[in-house]
Amino acid sequence: MTAYRDEDLLPLSGIQHFVFCRRQWALIHLEQQWEENLRTAEGRLLHQRAHDATARERRGDTLILRSLPVVSRSLGLSGQCDVVEFYADPCGVPLQGEEGLWRPCPVEYKRGKPKEHQADELQLCAQAMCLEEMLCCAIPNGALFYGETRRRTAVAFTPELRQTVRDDADEMHQYACRGYTPRARPAKHCNACSLKELCLPRLARRGSVSAYLKQAMEDTL
Numbered sequence: 001m002t003a004y005r006d007e008d009l010l011p012l013s014g015i016q017h018f019v020f021c022r023r024q025w026a027l028i029h030l031e032q033q034w035e036e037n038l039r040t041a042e043g044r045l046l047h048q049r050a051h052d053a054t055a056r057e058r059r060g061d062t063l064i065l066r067s068l069p070v071v072s073r074s075l076g077l078s079g080q081c082d083v084v085e086f087y088a089d090p091c092g093v094p095l096q097g098e099e100g101l102w103r104p105c106p107v108e109y110k111r112g113k114p115k116e117h118q119a120d121e122l123q124l125c126a127q128a129m130c131l132e133e134m135l136c137c138a139i140p141n142g143a144l145f146y147g148e149t150r151r152r153t154a155v156a157f158t159p160e161l162r163q164t165v166r167d168d169a170d171e172m173h174q175y176a177c178r179g180y181t182p183r184a185r186p187a188k189h190c191n192a193c194s195l196k197e198l199c200l201p202r203l204a205r206r207g208s209v210s211a212y213l214k215q216a217m218e219d220t221l
Helices: 014-020 022-029 038-051 119-135 159-178 188-192 201-205 209-220
Strands: 056-059 062-072 077-094 101-110 141-146 151-156
Touching: 014 022, 014 119, 014 159, 022 159, 062 119, 077 119, 101 119, 119 141, 119 151, 119 159
Parallel strands: 101 141
Antiparallel strands: 056 062, 062 077, 077 101, 141 151
């Protein structure tokens, strides 16, 4: 199994971009390009509220940690969990500074509502896999909180979901190693992308950039 070095770690949050669109992920994480729109601004504010509380909060037998740094050397990913809830459990794991044993459950905050694709579930599962590696425990499930519905959606970390996380992480590292940005593949989701003016997916419908520029020059003559 590959153990990635610090300098080779990729942002865990990139999994969501990668699943939504490989090109979007590369533009953000390889080319360092970013544009904000209403949806990204709303999502950023929701995450700020989730991270804005004190580091530790006790509610009876529940311990709540926010903005918890996580890393997986086997996946080559690092990032933060919005919230990790630890429940007092005799079958749990010890935590520094706390008595007893605790069972972790990651909770990720999202601005909208449940999606047709699995980007949110895969990001949450990656967080759980990082926590498992760090705490030497098993985490069977977590939750997604959606700002639009104001409800939690339970997520089971199935073997299939875990394998998809591994496959996506491996593919992300392959792209990063090559410095490869995939070509645009125009689709309906392009209209919701904050990078559509940087990505220019409409050019892909017209063939190569050189062909587009040639046609534009001819149209002005």
